Amino acid sequence: MIIELHLLQSFPVSNLNRDDVGQPKTATFGGHTRGRISSQCLKRSARLLFNEHGLDTTETGVRTKRLLTNAAELLVAQGRDADEAARVVEVGLEVLGFGVNPATGLTQYLWFVGRQAIDLLAEFCNQQWDRLSAAATDKQKAKEKTTKDGAKEPKPVKIKPSKDDLDAARRILDATRVADVALFGRMIADNKDFNVDAASQVAHAISTHAVVNEFDYYTAVDDLKPDGESGADMIGTVDFNSACYYRYANLDLTTLTSNLGGDSDLAARAAQAWLSAFIHAVPSGKQNSMAARTMPDTLLGVVREHGAWNLANAFLAPVTEPDLMAASTDRLMRHFTQLRGFYGTTAIRDVAAASVTGQLPASDAGEVVPTLDAFTSRVLTAAQA
Structure with a gap:
């Protein structure tokens, strides 16, 4: 059984995941520059939350x-x-x-x-x-x-x-007995006996719209400077952007259980920690100076027997409407509905959709849930049935 998690999350002024020169990471998608958060960054952000979402420290690694x-x-x-x-x-x-x-x-x-x-x-x-x-x-x-x-x-x-x-x-x-190694895998070039195939795949998050990186020019003043002196004592720039990101990850429960030596109880708790941690994960980059602490607005969970659908192509043409979240949600749900109509739904066990704002166009009313608890409960129940 496979769990897919699709999230739309908007961040204000932020530099959550920067490149080698300090700028927010970007990618060209659909011919336009998009904001990007690397999969490695998202995995680490989630992994550091596992012990807050049901896993003991003895069940996670370093x-x-x-x-x-x-x-x-x-x-x-x-x-x-x-x-x-x-x-x-x-x-x-x-x-x-x-x-x-x-x-x-x-x-x-x-x-x-x-x-x-x-x-x-x-x-x-x-x-x-x-x-x-x-x-x-x-x-x-x-x-x-x-x-x-x-x-x-x-x-x-x-x-x-x-x-x-x-x-x-x-x-x-x-x-x-190490849940995060079982989830994200391990590769050791010199000895394949120690390799672990990842049970979870995580995509780079990309903005649903075109993005242009900006920079903040800042100054600082010496508090003990004599009154007669003027001017800044430190100047600099910090790069940032603001973007609505599409995030995607999936989890193969069969591989996870196998990686954990067949322990179905630990696999179930690891799956719960994975789902909750990814929803709550926020990268730590430049948070002390920008505090971009937001939560996902739109959540789509899909439980399927096989296959996987990354829905990034919903945003191949960048969103241009003023309400980026509403327009991105509309794109996401309509694209998912189109894929279901074209490829069929025989592999899909269940679907759960949720939105903080309550805007979920093109979604089946029977698949909409009102709260995060209802969302995670429905997804995990379907995956473990």
């Missing part, structure tokens, strides 16, 4: 390069020497097949792991302490000899894990 430092801190708390613990964990990661930058102590990849991974890594290092400590000592001596001889330090050699070490790595990276 993205980090700092496995070494965190595991070493655990070992120190257990009585190990700090310097030796760091060297042992570094070697431990290497024998498990994980590259480490010796200069920074950071892993080669930004790992997406369960929170228990740090505890399990520290436990592995404790169990293998003598072997890893001896290897760390040999490594340190070789490094000191290289430095003494004035030779260039060799690049770290990637170690192929033994069967036992590979089994330990699987335990450390096990994600069958």
Whole structure:
């Protein structure tokens, strides 16, 4: 079963997701420049809300390069020497097949792991302490000899894990109880055994209308400046736009349940957290200076047995009417109705539509719900029936 979530959300002056030069991200769609919020930004914004919407912290993960430092801190708390613990964990990661930058102590990849991974890594290092400590000592001596001889330090050699070490790595990276890894997937180029196929697909949000980025010229004045002096003490510009965005995401419940080791209860709670978190997710970019804290106005949920319809083509021609939300809602609902009429509805299990303003043209009255609670309840009930 697949859940599709379609949202229309208008933001005032904002720079929610900026590019490498600080401007709000954009995309050309239908021959016109649109405002854009990347799928990565939306996923992170939603993922950070999962624990507020029904998932325990033990059921969600972290993205980090700092496995070494965190595991070493655990070992120190257990009585190990700090310097030796760091060297042992570094070697431990290497024998498990994980590259480490010796200069920074950071892993080669930004790992997406369960929170228990740090505890399990520290436990592995404790169990293998003598072997890893001896290897760390040999490594340190070789490094000191290289430095003494004035030779260039060799690049770290990637170690192929033994069967036992590979089994330990699987335990450390096990994600069958980690809901957000199950939802958004994980890709590790060096070892496909640790990859997880994402159960959720998330589109880049695009504005339903053409957008031109603007900029705010600001000044600041020194509060302690003498009265006789005038002029600004700091000037600058901040880029922004304001736009009504179409947001789309879907969730394959079969894949989610499989990723979670067949645990249907955890999959159901993860689906509920996914749905609620995506509705409430707002990117954090420039919020302290712009406070663009708005909620979606139009919500459309579709539960289907197979297939998926991104409704972005409803806005291939940009909306130009003064009431952007009303016109965008009309476009969205009419496009969905047209697709249903042309392709049929045999795969669709149920539809729920809701609007803060109550404007839902071209929608079936039996599919309209009055509140957010009614919307999420109807979607989840249909998906889990």
